[in-house]
Amino acid sequence: MSNKKVVRVYDRPAGGWGALKSVAQQIIEQGIPKKGALTLLSANQPDGFDCPGCAWPDADHTSTFEFCENGAKAVAAESTARRAGPELISSLTVQELSARSDHWLEAQGRLTHPMRYDRTTDRYEAIDWDQAFELIAKHLNALPSPDDGIFYTSGRTSNEAAFLYQLFVREFGTNNFPDCSNMCHEPSGFAMREAIGVGKGTVLLSDFQLADAILIFGQNPGTNHPRMLGELRAASKRGAAIVSFNPLRERGLEKFQNPQNALDMLADQSTNISSDYFQLKIGGDLASVKGMIKCVLEADAQAHAEGKPRIIDVEFIAQHTANFEQFATDVMAEQWDVIVRESGLERAQIQRAADIYMQAGKVIACWGMGITQHKHSVATIQMIVNLLLLRGNIGRPGAGPCPVRGHSNVQGDRTMGIVEKPKPAFLDRLGQVFDFTPPREHGHDTVGAIEAMLNESGKVFFGMGGNFATATPDTELTHRALRNCALTVHVTTKLNRSHLICGQEALILPCLGRTEIDMQETGPQAVTVEDSMSMVHLSSGINPPAAPDLLSEPMIVARLAQATLKDRSKTPWAWLVADYSRIRDKIAAVFDDFADFNTRVSVPGGFHLRNTAAERVWVTGSGKANFNAHAVPVDLPIHQARKNQQSPVFNLATMRSHDQYNTTIYGMNDRYRGVFGERRVLFINKEDIQELGMQAGDWVDLESLCDDKTRRQAKRFMLVEYNIPRACLAAYFPETNGLVPLSSFADHARTPTSKSIPVIITAHDGNSLRAAVANE
Numbered sequence: 101m102s103n104k105k106v107v108r109v110y111d112r113p114a115g116g117w118g119a120l121k122s123v124a125q126q127i128i129e130q131g132i133p134k135k136g137a138l139t140l141l142s143a144n145q146p147d148g149f150d151c152p153g154c155a156w157p158d159a160d161h162t163s164t165f166e167f168c169e170n171g172a173k174a175v176a177a178e179s180t181a182r183r184a185g186p187e188l189i190s191s192l193t194v195q196e197l198s199a200r201s202d203h204w205l206e207a208q209g210r211l212t213h214p215m216r217y218d219r220t221t222d223r224y225e226a227i228d229w230d231q232a233f234e235l236i237a238k239h240l241n242a243l244p245s246p247d248d249g250i251f252y253t254s255g256r257t258s259n260e261a262a263f264l265y266q267l268f269v270r271e272f273g274t275n276n277f278p279d280c281s282n283m284c285h286e287p288s289g290f291a292m293r294e295a296i297g298v299g300k301g302t303v304l305l306s307d308f309q310l311a312d313a314i315l316i317f318g319q320n321p322g323t324n325h326p327r328m329l330g331e332l333r334a335a336s337k338r339g340a341a342i343v344s345f346n347p348l349r350e351r352g353l354e355k356f357q358n359p360q361n362a363l364d365m366l367a368d369q370s371t372n373i374s375s376d377y378f379q380l381k382i383g384g385d386l387a388s389v390k391g392m393i394k395c396v397l398e399a400d401a402q403a404h405a406e407g408k409p410r411i412i413d414v415e416f417i418a419q420h421t422a423n424f425e426q427f428a429t430d431v432m433a434e435q436w437d438v439i440v441r442e443s444g445l446e447r448a449q450i451q452r453a454a455d456i457y458m459q460a461g462k463v464i465a466c467w468g469m470g471i472t473q474h475k476h477s478v479a480t481i482q483m484i485v486n487l488l489l490l491r492g493n494i495g496r497p498g499a500g501p502c503p504v505r506g507h508s509n510v511q512g513d514r515t516m517g518i519v520e521k522p523k524p525a526f527l528d529r530l531g532q533v534f535d536f537t538p539p540r541e542h543g544h545d546t547v548g549a550i551e552a553m554l555n556e557s558g559k560v561f562f563g564m565g566g567n568f569a570t571a572t573p574d575t576e577l578t579h580r581a582l583r584n585c586a587l588t589v590h591v592t593t594k595l596n597r598s599h600l601i602c603g604q605e606a607l608i609l610p611c612l613g614r615t616e617i618d619m620q621e622t623g624p625q626a627v628t629v630e631d632s633m634s635m636v637h638l639s640s641g642i643n644p645p646a647a648p649d650l651l652s653e654p655m656i657v658a659r660l661a662q663a664t665l666k667d668r669s670k671t672p673w674a675w676l677v678a679d680y681s682r683i684r685d686k687i688a689a690v691f692d693d694f695a696d697f698n699t700r701v702s703v704p705g706g707f708h709l710r711n712t713a714a715e716r717v718w719v720t721g722s723g724k725a726n727f728n729a730h731a732v733p734v735d736l737p738i739h740q741a742r743k744n745q746q747s748p749v750f751n752l753a754t755m756r757s758h759d760q761y762n763t764t765i766y767g768m769n770d771r772y773r774g775v776f777g778e779r780r781v782l783f784i785n786k787e788d789i790q791e792l793g794m795q796a797g798d799w800v801d802l803e804s805l806c807d808d809k810t811r812r813q814a815k816r817f818m819l820v821e822y823n824i825p826r827a828c829l830a831a832y833f834p835e836t837n838g839l840v841p842l843s844s845f846a847d848h849a850r851t852p853t854s855k856s857i858p859v860i861i862t863a864h865d866g867n868s869l870r871a872a873v874a875n876e
């Protein structure tokens with residue numbers, strides 16, 4: 101076994117010179133010529149492309165270069181000089197390709213030709229586009245019902261492509277739209293729609309300049325939204341409180357050196373980010389926030405009794421909210437011992453967090469995957485919203501909820517109608533504009549799609565981007581589901597594992613990336629995207645296409661629609677893709693919020709979509725913002741697993757390393773957590789290691805606990821001592837996805853519970869070798 105030094109303490113700030121060095125390495129590894137490196141400078145510029153890295157908004161679209169290490173890595177990965185042409189792909193059988201790592205598959209570079217899987221030789225062979233579309237059309241038209249087709253979307257797809265895609269699929273006859281959102285911020289959308297009538301955050305970047313306190317729950321911006329550190333740094337410098345709730349100590353939430361700031365860099369200065377850091381236990385957020393609310397209500401009751409100014413915003417609550425009395429009664433009935441036990445924080449810490457909240461005039465609450473990927477995620481998010489409502493922290497400057505989205509256009513795809521449960525009014529309008537009768541029945545989400553493929557009611561899988569086989573839970577089961585299909589198709593830029601988990605027939609369709617010039621009949625085209633704060637803006641590629649045969653995503657949809665629907669469709673597909681502004685006119689015809697779309701989006705920076713909650717207009721059943729009472733959960737899968745087990749049961753959160761973009765692995769390091777050259781690591785508390793009778797560097801196996809008689813194991817992980825609460829573990833996704841049971845998902849939102857998996861740890865079989873660990 102390896103005896104490399106894989107663990108060392110990282111005591112530098114996040115960002116800084118380390119970030120620059122890491123980008124330079126990526127540029128060299130991707131074989132990008134010097135000139136190509138200039139591409140990086142065009143990310144998030146008024147005339148450039150939208151960075152495919154994350155959904156964090158752009159400062160003001162005028163700064164010359166908004167540097168972001170992980171954005172640069174995402175751009176470099178797309179602009180790579182490497183090509184995975186037919187010679188390479190056909191030279192290996194799918195079985196041989198399957199033996200390669202995810203990192204190797206990605207590193208082969210950009211795909212150049214459509215490829216068709218030949219089962220007799222177990223190889224992919226080049227095919228021409230017409231034949232590819234005919235093959236898909238043949239399969240789709242042979243389905244007993246359109247509902248046997250499954251149409252997945254990953255969140256990089258532009259508004260234009262997503263709009264055409266949902267139109268084609270609905271004209272074909274189904275609402276089967278599983279998408280990456282189902283594994284991501286679905287609970288945020290659900291929880292907020294019920295509470296405040298919109299499923300999106302209400303804040304803008306400018307609100308970060310005004311907030312007195314910023315609460316950050318379950319998010320690791322140093323790695324996943326590095327540009328957010330710019331806002332946090334500025335807020336910290338002007339004295340705003342930044343409060344992190346996270347079981348793990350994350351470097352990016354502690355200290356930041358801004359690579360954009362010459363003084364920071366030359367003087368080697370950094371800024372402290374979090375003023376307070378609460379290391380609650382995994383899944384302990386609802387209890388913590390409810391405890392904070394209890395403190396606020398207690399303080400308010402006291403102030404009221406003493407005739408002092410009230411702590412809660414009585415006027416706001418009376419005028420704008422519903423259900424306050426019932427909610428307050430429920431909070432006051434919750435016992436402190438339960439709150440303390442389930443949060444993993446001491447009562448004094450909860451009081452301290454509440455004091456910060458009460459002292460701040462304006463508060464923003466941000467959250468990420470540490471909140472959404474639990475059984476009780478919807479309840480937790482509603483509790484965060486309750487906290488904000490108490491003091492009127494929604495719908496005024498410097499305050500509000502801010503779910504921080506992942507993929508760069510995941511929010512836009514939803515806005516464009518990539519939803520498995522569409523609203524009737526939207527379907528009515530879509531039907532009118534395109535003169536057809538859209539299907540009404542709800543379709544499959546991601547978990548539902550896997551179930552459908554497993555029981556063979558899903559027969560054609562079409563993936564618009566993404567890596568379905570690897571991103572989803574219960575890996576073995578999901579792979580079986582995909583293999584059950586008659587046809588699997590992936591629109592993609594690069595090779596990934598999903599392409600190797602083939603149905604009876606399989607196709608890979610290579611497309612243009614966002615950094616590339618998209619030339620259509622009337623000239624080069626721009627697309628639009630919507631960021632995490634509902635800003636819609638243009639994105640135009642600047643690089644020549646990676647290969648002459650690539651098609652854009654809108655073109656792929658249009659040609660697929662023509663091949664499949666033929667005369668059944670009255671939509672002028674070819675005319676629409678000849679000029680994307682025609683697609684935007686149709687978008688404007690379907691969605692009122694996009695009126696005058698082409699004009700409004702042509703200004704640098706684009707425009708902001710209306711957000712009713714931000715205007716204190718509550719589009720809910722009650723016509724008010726709703727307080728929602730939720731008990732602190734004491735019967736989650738982790739509690740149940742502990743009841744039935746002798747050995748210690750740990751709660752495992754699966755998350756991203758610094759060198760990955762979801763299932764795309766750029767490198768083997770996780771710099772800020774001090775891990776180098778190894779991804780199979782398990783972050784664990786020192787005392788837990790001792791109690792297991794093990795040592796840091798030991799290799800262990802994991803087994804998850806679920807009541808369904810299926811054994812789920814993930815083998816060979818190295819114990820890494822980390823600052824994390826007892827009985828909590830963390831490891832990387834996707835290596836651990838096989839541990840997440842398909843049946844374990846968030847109440848109401850059905851998001852797989854990737855952040856709370858009950859597991860037991862055993863020594864790695866037959867191998868007691870210890871990796872050499874240096875704590876430098």
Ligand SMILES: Nc1nc2c(c(=O)[nH]1)N[C@H]1C(S)=C(S)[C@@H](COP(=O)(O)OP(=O)(O)OC[C@H]3O[C@@H](n4cnc5c(=O)[nH]c(N)nc54)[C@H](O)[C@@H]3O)O[C@H]1N2
Nearest residue numbers: 170318320324382383468469470506507753755756761762
């Ligand atoms: N470079 C890079 N950027 C990305 C991505 C990427 O993979 N790489 N992915 C993109 C996507 S799709 C998304 S959704 C976002 C994801 O961005 P994040 O939301 O930051 O995602 P994760 O890394 O999965 O986990 C976030 C944090 O949750 C904490 N956590 C785990 N369990 C709990 C819990 O129970 N409570 C609390 N409070 N915290 C917990 C972990 O310690 C970790 O710090 O990033 C986007 N941006």
Ligand SMILES: Nc1nc2c(c(=O)[nH]1)N[C@H]1C(S)=C(S)[C@@H](COP(=O)(O)OP(=O)(O)OC[C@H]3O[C@@H](n4cnc5c(=O)[nH]c(N)nc54)[C@H](O)[C@@H]3O)O[C@H]1N2
Nearest residue numbers: 254280283284565566567571591592596754762763833854
């Ligand atoms: N255990 C565990 N599982 C998780 C998570 C977790 O935290 N833990 N996080 C979940 C989350 S938040 C998400 S969002 C999902 C992500 O799930 P997906 O969105 O399905 O996965 P990605 O890894 O982002 O997809 C990467 C692939 O997209 C393709 N691609 C890249 N750019 C383009 C493009 O411009 N066009 C097209 N057509 N294809 C492109 C490439 O082939 C690349 O291999 O994973 C989820 N799974």
Ligand SMILES: [Mo]
Nearest residue numbers: 284285506507
């Ligand atoms: Mo995501």
